[in-house]
Amino acid sequence: MSFQPVKFYQTGTFTVGNRLLPDAERSVQANMRRTNSLNSGHRACQGCGEALGARYAIDAAMNATGNRLVAANATGCLEVFSTPYPETSWQIPWIHSLFGNTAAVATGIAAALKVKAKSDVRVIAQGGDGGTTDIGFGCLSGMFERNDDVLYICYDNEAYMNTGVQRSSATPPAARTATTMAVGSEPGNPFGQGKNLPAIALAHDIAYVATATVAELRDLEAKVTRAMEFRGARYIHIFVPCPLGWGHASHDTIRIARLAKETGLFPVFEAENGEIVSVSKIRHRLPVEEYLRPQKRFAHLFSPQPRAQVIAHLQAIADRNIRKYGLCEENAQ
């Protein structure tokens, strides 16, 4: 049986049915032998982007390592909704230690595996944006610069959701959180703050850095799979919308993620050995307003009166991303 070449965006949701693909190209999730590493029955909210991202990421890593995987998990939603004792959704060896030390715990696991000659068992550290870009940043940077054999995955939902939607250094400008309220002359999170962790990861000259979203789950799986082909420190930053914190419909998680990419607000790229090797192009470039409008955290930009200047500022950020990362096809720009 021969297969017709397909493009992944041929269906309305930009995904492609696995039936149309050869076995090797099929999604890990489509495989009957998928491990369900983060098993069903957990307590995540409806439409949780983090739960979706983690399931795809960890199953892909399991697939890539022949199920020889250990995970260290930061405090946060992912940790809380996947347990408590005696229940656990994790079908892999999993440890939660603290909020800010996950990368270091993973370093310790990797060191133990190395000394015990079990380097075939691979180590993943995972956490939310707060545990990664803020409180866990020191340990993460240490793990990077030592080039410890750990894949760190950040599930970025742009605020501290577990504690009730407080600002993190990954919260975007203008976004309303519980600590950047939509009040005053400049409502929401200030412009000119925050950090770009994928860029910081790249600056550590580690083997593999990639970004992904839960709108392109095949791409996410492919990146996790690719990451496991490298040794040393690696980093994947996954954009995971949070219906509760962002104030969008729970069935819109994937759409919001796609809009973040298609507006240029979240650049999706892949870098190997310090150089960007591929960029996920924008196919239908959209104004940032399309992304902002469905989210209550940006509601103050549209009512009671529109804040055109703020929206323009956000558009400028998207435009800069598009230029900087070459997110549009030359002729589409």
Next chain:
Amino acid sequence: MLKQTEGSHAVAEAVALCRPEVICAYPISPQTHIVEALGEMVKSGELANCEFINVESEFAAMSVAIGASAAGARAYTATASQGLLFMAEAVFNASGLGLPIVMTVANRAIGAPINIWNDHSDTMSQRDCGWIQLFAEDNQEALDLHIQAFRLGEELSLPVMVCMDGFILTHAYERVDLPTASQVDAYLPPYLPRQILDPAEPVSIGAMVGPEAFMEVRYLAHAKQMQALGLIPGYAEEFRSVFGRDSGGLVRAYRAEDAETIVVALGSVLGTIKDTIDEMRDQGAKIGALGITCFRPWPLAAVRAALAGAKRVVVLEKSLAVGLGGIVSNNVRTALATQDTPVHTVIAGLGGRTITRDSLRKAFAQAFAGRLEPLSFLDLDHAAVDRVLAREREVRRSGPIAEALLRERGVPGARVG
């Protein structure tokens, strides 16, 4: 093998003989020489099957040890002072998870004001963190306690802190008897973890426990520490049979049989206390000492038995519970709760202040005469303190309090002691 060496090196050699598999290092005086020596042994290949990791903070050091221990490796680190506080969250986590990490704490004061010298404020601040805390009297005991610590911690799945006085022991050259590898191997079996991150049998470690069971889990931690009280004397006994010397145990009495006054202390100051006691005994004073080797778990029954015959107890301690007084002495009082023996707290040696025989003799003589206050501070410059307090009453903007005190005290740079 007898060897004249630095305390830090002796400890490093003992740790190496325990075949650690992961060592994490972050520099803070006065523990640096220990991990430096271990790092050299790993790098040269002398200590094989061991990963030596230079981490970016003490918090990371303990966290790496947590990961390594949970993955089944024998993990070790060392710290002191601010470093112990910086890792405090992970220190509690290690014991809460039941991971038998061994850590040396080269005891040092806590700032501010910044002070690099010895006292016990660092480990005393962590006395309730769930770790077993053992205090070494000299470098031989520091070395020996590490070997016992791995044995004890791994048996109970509890982490163990070996506390040794910073600089006073870590930087002192003295004679130690270094055991052989076969002796240590005979005493310390390979680490068999109770829990391990293993793809063949996946477990979740460190998940949330709610109000329905948290009390019971904490009680189990307490019950394990109580088990340690039962195990420690046996391990010390076994240690003697393998290595031929007394080290460790819960408490150790010195000339206390007929003593009316018993001085309780921890760590290296016991040496100076014993010399002082010998002098005072020669002059007919009925005085003895009780060294606390195991501070956590608190050996209540052993302390009670050792102090049963005393008319008065003087607790000499190198830490201060600000707003209360003594820490060790309050523990001692729990052991004497059913007796009316007076317990005097003498705070001494804070921030490296020299504890001399002269000062000890005076304090003990005061105790005999019934003139020792319930709480006193050895060699405190009361006049200088009073002047600073008086100035604070007079001047609102009196400036940094430490600077004011130093101006009152004068510059002690030219002094030897």
Next chain:
Amino acid sequence: MFQIRIHGRGGQGVVTAAEMLSVAAFREGRHAQAFPSFGSERTGAPVVAFCRIDDKPIRLREPIMQPDALIIQDPTLLHQVEVFSGLAGEGYILINTSRSFSELGIGEFVQEFHAKHLCTVPATEFAMKHVGRPLPNAALLGGFAAVSGRIAIDSVLAAIREKFPGKVAEGNVAAAGAAYEFVLREMRGINHAQAD
């Protein structure tokens, strides 16, 4: 118990001197304890190190306030630090200098002490000659063995070889040996002077 206090400046190997002295005593089967005055001193700052030697285990942890012997590695400290504090009348004084006690301005002061217990030795010169660096510590230990008779020169040389690697050790051994001979000659001179 015999107690030695060593004064010098950061970078002159003061602490190493105390350690080597303790190793030398250990090699003679005695108990010894060496420790520095702890601090965050930098190069050039006044530094003190201590060494106790005894025939039984040493438990005392206080600094040496009544030394039996003083080794002064840097004579510029004489008028800055209370180097002689607590030294008994029977005490030994060894100063690293090419000058005499009176040239150092302490001729009158040292008259309180036993002439046979006092000596100056140009240890830095011996170090420059044999080690090539102004590190007088090993040479002074050689001198100390000679003036005090409390430790055998062979033990000192063995301790130096234990502490330093190959070539550096041999240079220091030569410096210590030279200082030892120098002090012995000086001592004989004093004995002759007294005999006269």
